Amino acid sequence: MTDALLSVNDLKMHFPIRKGILRRTVGYVRAVDGVSFDVKAGETFGLVGESGCGKTTTGRSILRLIEPSGGQVFFNGKNVTKLSNVEMRKIRSEMQIVFQDPYGSLNPRYTVQQTLEEPMIIHNLYKSAAERKKRAMELLEVVGLSTSRMNRYPHEFSGGQRQRIGIARALAVNPKLIIADEPVSALDVSVQSQVLNLLDDLQKEFHLTYVFIAHDLSVVKHISNRVGVMYLGKMVELAESDSLYEKPLHPYTQALLSAVPIPNPEAKRERIILQGDLPSPANPPSGCYFHPRCQSCMDICKTTAPEWKEIEPGHFAACHLYN
Amino acid sequence: MSSLLEVSGIKTSFLTNKGYLPAIEDVSFTLDKGEVLGIVGESGCGKSVTSLSVMQLLSTNGKIEKGSIRFEGKDLVNLSDSDMRKIRGNEIAMIFQEPMTSLNPVHKIGRQISESLMLHKGMNKSQARAKAVDLLKSVGIPRAEQIVDEYPHRLSGGMRQRVMIAIAMSCDPKLLIADEPTTALDVTIQAQILDLMRKIRKEHNMAILLITHDLGVVAEMCDRVVVMYAGKVVEQGSVKEIFRNPSHPYTVGLMNSIPKLEERQARLPSIPGNVPSLELMPKGCRFATRCEFVTEKCIQEEPTLLPVEENHEARCWLMKKEEVAK
Amino acid sequence: MAEVNMQEPETPTKLEVQLAYEGMKESNKFLRLLKAYPLVFVGGIMVLALVIIAVFAAKLAPFNPDTQFPNGLALDGAPLPPGPIFRMGTDDLGRDVMSRVIWGSQVSLEVGLMASLISLFIGTPLGIISGYYGKFVDTVIMRITDVFLAFPFILFVVALVAVLKPSVSNVFIAIGVLGWPLTARIVRGQVLAVKEFEYVQAAKALGAGSFRILFRIILPNIMAPVIVLTTLNIGNNMLLESVLSFLGIGVQPPTPSWGSMLAEGQAVFQYAPWLLYYPGFALLLAVLGFNLLGDGLRELFNPRRVR
Numbered sequence: 001m002t003d004a005l006l007s008v009n010d011l012k013m014h015f016p017i018r019k020g021i022l023r024r025t026v027g028y029v030r031a032v033d034g035v036s037f038d039v040k041a042g043e044t045f046g047l048v049g050e051s052g053c054g055k056t057t058t059g060r061s062i063l064r065l066i067e068p069s070g071g072q073v074f075f076n077g078k079n080v081t082k083l084s085n086v087e088m089r090k091i092r093s094e095m096q097i098v099f100q101d102p103y104g105s106l107n108p109r110y111t112v113q114q115t116l117e118e119p120m121i122i123h124n125l126y127k128s129a130a131e132r133k134k135r136a137m138e139l140l141e142v143v144g145l146s147t148s149r150m151n152r153y154p155h156e157f158s159g160g161q162r163q164r165i166g167i168a169r170a171l172a173v174n175p176k177l178i179i180a181d182e183p184v185s186a187l188d189v190s191v192q193s194q195v196l197n198l199l200d201d202l203q204k205e206f207h208l209t210y211v212f213i214a215h216d217l218s219v220v221k222h223i224s225n226r227v228g229v230m231y232l233g234k235m236v237e238l239a240e241s242d243s244l245y246e247k248p249l250h251p252y253t254q255a256l257l258s259a260v261p262i263p264n265p266e267a268k269r270e271r272i273i274l275q276g277d278l279p280s281p282a283n284p285p286s287g288c289y290f291h292p293r294c295q296s297c298m299d300i301c302k303t304t305a306p307e308w309k310e311i312e313p314g315h316f317a318a319c320h321l322y323n
Numbered sequence: 324m325s326s327l328l329e330v331s332g333i334k335t336s337f338l339t340n341k342g343y344l345p346a347i348e349d350v351s352f353t354l355d356k357g358e359v360l361g362i363v364g365e366s367g368c369g370k371s372v373t374s375l376s377v378m379q380l381l382s383t384n385g386k387i388e389k390g391s392i393r394f395e396g397k398d399l400v401n402l403s404d405s406d407m408r409k410i411r412g413n414e415i416a417m418i419f420q421e422p423m424t425s426l427n428p429v430h431k432i433g434r435q436i437s438e439s440l441m442l443h444k445g446m447n448k449s450q451a452r453a454k455a456v457d458l459l460k461s462v463g464i465p466r467a468e469q470i471v472d473e474y475p476h477r478l479s480g481g482m483r484q485r486v487m488i489a490i491a492m493s494c495d496p497k498l499l500i501a502d503e504p505t506t507a508l509d510v511t512i513q514a515q516i517l518d519l520m521r522k523i524r525k526e527h528n529m530a531i532l533l534i535t536h537d538l539g540v541v542a543e544m545c546d547r548v549v550v551m552y553a554g555k556v557v558e559q560g561s562v563k564e565i566f567r568n569p570s571h572p573y574t575v576g577l578m579n580s581i582p583k584l585e586e587r588q589a590r591l592p593s594i595p596g597n598v599p600s601l602e603l604m605p606k607g608c609r610f611a612t613r614c615e616f617v618t619e620k621c622i623q624e625e626p627t628l629l630p631v632e633e634n635h636e637a638r639c640w641l642m643k644k645e646e647v648a649k
Numbered sequence: 650m651a652e653v654n655m656q657e658p659e660t661p662t663k664l665e666v667q668l669a670y671e672g673m674k675e676s677n678k679f680l681r682l683l684k685a686y687p688l689v690f691v692g693g694i695m696v697l698a699l700v701i702i703a704v705f706a707a708k709l710a711p712f713n714p715d716t717q718f719p720n721g722l723a724l725d726g727a728p729l730p731p732g733p734i735f736r737m738g739t740d741d742l743g744r745d746v747m748s749r750v751i752w753g754s755q756v757s758l759e760v761g762l763m764a765s766l767i768s769l770f771i772g773t774p775l776g777i778i779s780g781y782y783g784k785f786v787d788t789v790i791m792r793i794t795d796v797f798l799a800f801p802f803i804l805f806v807v808a809l810v811a812v813l814k815p816s817v818s819n820v821f822i823a824i825g826v827l828g829w830p831l832t833a834r835i836v837r838g839q840v841l842a843v844k845e846f847e848y849v850q851a852a853k854a855l856g857a858g859s860f861r862i863l864f865r866i867i868l869p870n871i872m873a874p875v876i877v878l879t880t881l882n883i884g885n886n887m888l889l890e891s892v893l894s895f896l897g898i899g900v901q902p903p904t905p906s907w908g909s910m911l912a913e914g915q916a917v918f919q920y921a922p923w924l925l926y927y928p929g930f931a932l933l934l935a936v937l938g939f940n941l942l943g944d945g946l947r948e949l950f951n952p953r954r955v956r
Binding site for chain 2: 050051188193196200223259261262263267274
């Protein structure tokens with residue numbers, strides 16, 4: 001393979017819909033439907049999309065927190081989807097996750113110290129309790145929290161501070177890759193910027209690779225080198241962050257970008273307002289999934305799914321407009 | 324000309340283990356007919372408490388201790404429950420953040436809209452139903468004749484928020500209070516809802532009090548803005564002035580910390596620290612603990628709202644020019 | 650314009666120092682808790698009193714509960730009303746009611762406690778497994794609980810006791826074995842809720858095994874409702890014991906039990922009502938104590954409580 005640290009190939013996650021007493025499968029929710037992308041070591045890869053587009057499911061199936069129903073995930077050359085439970089548990093120390101909800105992602109019955117030491121205990125990283133404690137204190141300093149509050153419980157911290165604890169926990173096992181699943185969307189803007197800066201600093205310091213999942217386009221743009229846009233379980237566009245935002249190709253990306261409210265009352269711009277709602281992933285439209293809401297819909301879009309193509313160097317999209 | 328809504332010096336407190344603690348203090352603003360006023364601030368700044376105080380919908384452990392809220396000259400604070408009920412939903416309507424929980428799941432959409440029509444407008448059942456269909460059409464709901472007989476769970480979040488707006492509009496209110504109306508929605512749906520609110524406001528010349536944490540939404544929707552921090556108004560003025568010349572260090576910090584779509588920044592400026600808690604408010608300026616321009620005076624004495632330009636004021640000692648010169 | 654950009658935003662501010670100071674002078678914490686959760690204290694004191702009476706029954710009871718005192722009956726053979734010697738009167742065999750009520754607390758408490766523990770120890774693991782693994786395992790365990798819950802209680806105990814012979818231990822086994830499905834269902838519900846929390850996902854992402862997730866992470870987080878349920882169960886099971894003893898299939902004479910005392914007293918209720926009053930009242934207080942304690946604990950454990 002190339003220099004990719006993480007390589008996702010045709011990843012699929014279909015949840016069965018069961019009905020009746022016999023719980024027969026009557027259909028599938030195609031939460032993720034054939035997603036492929038590479039993440040280079042040291043870069044931040046952003047995944048954006050609206051709720052229900054499958055970005056969170058993608059993140060979790062990469063880590064096999066849910067078992068993907070198809071496709072492969074290569075991490076450091078190893079096919080993660082084929083690993084046994086024991087091997088998987090070992091490799092987990094190299095791929096970590098930071099969650100959205102700073103309230104639900106920390107065990108309320110563990111002190112900060114216990115939370116940080118747990119991963120070390122699981123992976124047998126340090127021999128003595130004293131070493132673990134020392135490491136926990138280091139981690140707290142790294143994420144900018146005072147070590148004096150190590151014996152406090154999560155509820156005694158603010159949302160931003162909890163998110164820092166969650167990040168410290170992920171760092172405890174010295175991972176190479178961190179999947180950050182909406183890590184700042186539950187935070188207030190002033191705190192959000194603190195956490196974004198922290199993630200930035202940590203990446204430089206520890207040579208981390210991020211998959212940054214979010215619905216907020218400005219946040220994703222700020223932090224990512226490359227960005228993938230998802231719609232209804234499929235990747236519709238993927239490009240360098242700057243080129244995606246300057247010259248979006250897919251009509252969905254264009255609409256998404258134009259919908260973001262700009263904090264400048266004097267800015268004038270063209271706005272594309274999409275009609276209708278996101279269709280259900282259990283019953284997606286024919287052809288291109290986006291065609292019922294697309295402003296540039298052609299006849300071919302209704303019948304044939306567009307191909308995933310490199311339209312400009314490093315800029316991929318799936319749209320018939322560029323055929 | 325007298326304003327539609329005139330809030331002056333209200334203080335709302337909540338009963339806690341440590342007695343009554345004020346959630347908002349000395350909050351004043353006015354809202355003219357047909358105007359959109361944004362109240363912006365981060366969680367815990369008191370923006371929702373302000374809107375609930377106007378609606379007189381505080382939970383039982385909360386009370387308005389001081390100040391007056393005049394709506395068309397009537398003081399809502401001293402109004403009896405039954406008089407307030409006549410105003411609520413009829414002259415002042417409200418929509419909330421969570422379209423999932425603000426509709427009653429066991430009643431059909433049509434019935435939930437007709438209810439207030441029958442209550443406030445004295446319509447009979449069939450009139451109310453016909454009006455309900457009209458309202459659903461006016462908020463852009465397709466197949467309104469069928470949707471009227473559906474239950475809320477059949478609708479998406481965006482559709483539910485449209486239904487909430489239809490209910491709010493049912494009695495043609497003079498004022499709509501929208502508490503984070505698009506926070507739970509996706510951006511493309513948010514754009515639809517904001518568009519709808521703009522259209523309705525123009526058609527009905529209705530005033531909107533928009534509560535939000537999103538400066539982008541404020542910039543697009545509002546005529547004037549009130550910025551709140553830790554229970555107090557820290558800055559207010561017209562949207563253009565506030566965005567062109569933000570004057571309170573908090574407002575400045577807030578605006579700087581949003582990542583911008585149009586440009587690339589190496590590093591986001593951020594405001595250090597956290598909002599002080601209710602029981603431990605600093606005695607001077609409430610932002611003093613996080614402010615980079617803090618002086619001894621800020622710690623000792625709380626500033627009042629001081630003029631910046633015409634119709635633009637900020638609660639900061641920096642606005643007193645001679646203080647800066649010193 | 651101002652670039653608010655300070656590193657190390659988490660250095661303790663004046664505010665935090667003040668907070669830490671506030672924390673230190675929490676000497677009156679006990680009083681505050683008492684004020685906030687009076688139920689826990691009232692219930693707790695009642696339960697504590699019951700436990701003391703049961704443990705020190707031999708010391709507290711004025712007489713042997715089984716001794717049939719010749720002077721315990723009136724000349725016409727009727728039981729004696731409460732008086733200076735027999736302070737709660739005597740029963741129709743001339744035994745001291747007060748001593749029997751005191752000794753009866755042992756049976757009640759033993760059955761209540763042991764039956765609840767049996768339910769707890771069968772129900773909790775099954776509930777956890779059912780909730781965590783779901784699918785087939787869940788279906789099987791839940792259908793078994795359905796069968797148990799559908800069983801007529803009295804019929805089951807009658808059958809069981811008929812096989813095992815009535816005794817205190819068989820009574821609590823019967824009650825406990827029949828009570829576990831309820832515990833299992835409540836535990837399962839809690840597990841279903843807790844396992845959705847991201848900290849469980851986080852542990853999985855860190856490589857924690859199932860055992861660790863189940864017993865180190867999920868179990869401590871569902872303990873609060875389980876403790877409440879068990880406390881309430883103790884009261885309930887004490888009532889069930891008295892029902893069984895009242896029907897004569899529970900604790901056998903001459904062992905004093907509140908239920909059997911009620912049964913014996915029923916025949917002579919017309920002219921010796923104290924035979925019903927005292928054991929009945931004791932049962933009422935004991936069950937009330939556990940229920941108050943359970944409700945109080947529920948409030949105490951409520952995470953949304955005002956701190």
